[in-house]
Amino acid sequence: MSIRALIVDDSSVMRKIVDRSLRQAGIEISQTFEAGNGAEALTVLQDTRVDLILCDINMPVMDGLEFIKQLPTVENAKGVPVVMITTEGSEAHVVQALACGARGYIRKPFTADQVKEHGIPILAGKP
Amino acid sequence: MTSGAQPFISDNPHQAWLPMLELSTQEVFELMLASHLTKPVTPAPEAAMNITGMVGLAGQLCGVLSIACDEKSAALMASKMLGIELDKVGPEVADALGEVCNMVAGNFKNKIPGLGDGCLLSPPSVITGNDYSIHSMAQTPSLEVGFLFENMPIIVSVQVHS
Numbered sequence: 217m218s219i220r221a222l223i224v225d226d227s228s229v230m231r232k233i234v235d236r237s238l239r240q241a242g243i244e245i246s247q248t249f250e251a252g253n254g255a256e257a258l259t260v261l262q263d264t265r266v267d268l269i270l271c272d273i274n275m276p277v278m279d280g281l282e283f284i285k286q287l288p289t290v291e292n293a294k295g296v297p298v299v300m301i302t303t304e305g306s307e308a309h310v311v312q313a314l315a316c317g318a319r320g321y322i323r324k325p326f327t328a329d330q331v332k333e334h335g336i337p338i339l340a341g342k343p
Numbered sequence: 344m345t346s347g348a349q350p351f352i353s354d355n356p357h358q359a360w361l362p363m364l365e366l367s368t369q370e371v372f373e374l375m376l377a378s379h380l381t382k383p384v385t386p387a388p389e390a391a392m393n394i395t396g397m398v399g400l401a402g403q404l405c406g407v408l409s410i411a412c413d414e415k416s417a418a419l420m421a422s423k424m425l426g427i428e429l430d431k432v433g434p435e436v437a438d439a440l441g442e443v444c445n446m447v448a449g450n451f452k453n454k455i456p457g458l459g460d461g462c463l464l465s466p467p468s469v470i471t472g473n474d475y476s477i478h479s480m481a482q483t484p485s486l487e488v489g490f491l492f493e494n495m496p497i498i499v500s501v502q503v504h505s
Contacts, residue, residue, distance in 0.1 A: 229435050276466065303450070305453045323449075324449060
């Protein structure tokens, strides 16, 4: 299955690393969209339907938690799974992200295997 | 670059954090840059460090974590993170060093019991140039550890303010 992914991170280097990690994890990507913060990502989603969103938490303008809270207001984003990828790896942050609607959580630094472990079950529709 | 911070001394109240700082840095370089850091035999001259990434820590732990290196080391970090040739690296150098700093800081605080929830990170900042000094208003000793990254020196330090 080939998917369209949206990667949201204020670091362009990190966006490229996440994209490469998805491909190394064996996830076939037909197209990658990028956004530098939550507000930019919401704009991208106004015109674009994706299959998976990978999102940082600490970002300027609109952080990752606010972004996933606002996702249900965007028609194209309904039902699209979100995986958080962030340095904020504490238990409280994980609980908060999951409460906001995230389906998975990957702590930086990470490996392609961790991306695979979290991404593939979500894409397959498993909890 | 010179630092106004006092060097690590044996009565540093945060001495126990030094192994966690070392491990946090090594993990980031191994996982994100596929690079094994080694320890230098002799300390690196500070004058050679002309680019420094910094991330502020606020909350239960207040301070600054910084990584200093030379431009070639920073460019090599970007090269490895992006998976491109060294001579193809452009303006991403500062972004890459800042992100490495961010990951080391996050990894470090998450290894200290109780700090993961109680300490927030600032967005990274990167300073470049040959002639600058960092002065801390807090007269506390810093934790500092030197590594060789692909045989080039880097210095990772944490200045604890409170």
